[in-house]
Amino acid sequence: MSTSSPPLLDVAGLRLEFRTSRGAASVLNGVSFQVHAGETLCIVGESGCGKSMTSLAIMRLFPAPPGRITAGSVRLDGEDLLQLSEPAMRRIRGNRIAMIFQEPMTSLNPVMTVGRQLGESLRLHLAMSRAEARARSIELLRAVGIPAPEARIDEYPHQMSGGMKQRVMIAVALACRPAVLIADEPTTALDVTVQAQIFDLLRELQAREGTALVLITHDMGAVSEMADRVIVMYGGRVVEEGRTRDVLERPAHPYTRGLIACLPELEGEARRTRPPLPEIPGMVPSIWELGTGCAFRARCPHAAEPCARAAPDLLPVADHHRAACWALEAGTVPAPVQGVAA
Numbered sequence: 479m480s481t482s483s484p485p486l487l488d489v490a491g492l493r494l495e496f497r498t499s500r501g502a503a504s505v506l507n508g509v510s511f512q513v514h515a516g517e518t519l520c521i522v523g524e525s526g527c528g529k530s531m532t533s534l535a536i537m538r539l540f541p542a543p544p545g546r547i548t549a550g551s552v553r554l555d556g557e558d559l560l561q562l563s564e565p566a567m568r569r570i571r572g573n574r575i576a577m578i579f580q581e582p583m584t585s586l587n588p589v590m591t592v593g594r595q596l597g598e599s600l601r602l603h604l605a606m607s608r609a610e611a612r613a614r615s616i617e618l619l620r621a622v623g624i625p626a627p628e629a630r631i632d633e634y635p636h637q638m639s640g641g642m643k644q645r646v647m648i649a650v651a652l653a654c655r656p657a658v659l660i661a662d663e664p665t666t667a668l669d670v671t672v673q674a675q676i677f678d679l680l681r682e683l684q685a686r687e688g689t690a691l692v693l694i695t696h697d698m699g700a701v702s703e704m705a706d707r708v709i710v711m712y713g714g715r716v717v718e719e720g721r722t723r724d725v726l727e728r729p730a731h732p733y734t735r736g737l738i739a740c741l742p743e744l745e746g747e748a749r750r751t752r753p754p755l756p757e758i759p760g761m762v763p764s765i766w767e768l769g770t771g772c773a774f775r776a777r778c779p780h781a782a783e784p785c786a787r788a789a790p791d792l793l794p795v796a797d798h799h800r801a802a803c804w805a806l807e808a809g810t811v812p813a814p815v816q817g818v819a820a
């Protein structure tokens with residue numbers, strides 16, 4: 479981890495609100511994290527914790543209205559994306575920061591050939607000619623492991639399998655050699671063998687291009703396989719952050735422990751074939767139920783009086799490892815549980 483150099487992506491104190499007829503609700507409550515070139519940061523948490531809204535806020539692609547960013551900054555190489563005009567932001571998206579989504583069919587255009595979708599991005603951002611774009615598209619399809627790319631470039635998305643479509647999405651995302659790639663649950667819709675292939679592909683491309691990868695997942699197994707560092711989100715906040723091994727071996731937040739406890743002694747294939755959803759009793763609160771206090775308290779075995787009063791800040795647990803829990807604040811840190819080795 480190259481924490482001595484300035485981060486490529488620096489998200490600080492990001493707040494996102496939804497304003498509807500029911501009033502205002504906080505979707506993100508001061509989310510901060512940094513990613514360096516060549517590093518993989520995983521954002522993990524159950525469905526509804528704010529992972530996708532975090533990535534959409536970075537890209538400025540959240541629904542607005544009802545969404546509104548009320549505080550924070552998103553610095554890419556020092557430049558705050560939140561201050562850019564929309565045309566300037568369009569030049570960044572798909573160019574310096576790219577994103578891949580869970581469901582390739584929702585982001586690939588069904589009436590455009592694969593070649594045209596790849597080519598548009600290349601021609602828009604890199605001002606390539608039609609012929610150059612086609613040649614580069616074939617090269618990209620080959621790089622993401624699509625067989626016979628010279629033929630498949632003229633196919634439509636529906637002619638491809640789910641795994642092939644996700645590879646095309648990755649090719650589209652990588653077309654302009656983005657400095658940062660955000661992958662939001664990129665393998666959730668795919669079967670386990672294809673999941674493993676996509677992870678291998680992401681790792682290989684990252685190693686080759688030095689891309690900073692933000693991988694969003696609800697799967698602790700994917701975290702242990704992919705991440706250099708991890709942030710755990712709950713209720714629109716970062717509740718724990720640290721190096722992967724530290725967080726997985728010595729999780730400090732009761733929520734992280736809950737996520738990990740559901741994945742005992744995972745190794746290799748077993749990790750990939752296990753259902754990813756953890757079984758922590760209770761449910762993620764909706765943004766309307768958050769109120770004050772720690773969002774996890776209703777499900778937390780250590781919940782005590784202070785937990786209802788205010789949400790705790792992140793506190794140091796060890797070097798480069800922090801967690802937001804009143805039990806840590808009080809010094810009544812529960813003994814670390816045995817986690818999964820990274």
Ligand SMILES: Nc1ncnc2c1ncn2[C@@H]1O[C@H](COP(=O)(O)OP(=O)(O)O)[C@@H](O)[C@H]1O
Binds near residue numbers: 523
């Ligand atoms: N269009 C929307 N309208 C109202 N609430 C929404 C909308 N989209 C997301 N949310 C809420 O925002 C919160 C965060 O959602 P999201 O970032 O999609 O979670 P995750 O990706 O972690 O599953 C959730 O509580 C979700 O219900």
Ligand SMILES: [Mg+2]
Binds near residue numbers: 526529530662
């Ligand atoms: Mg999501």
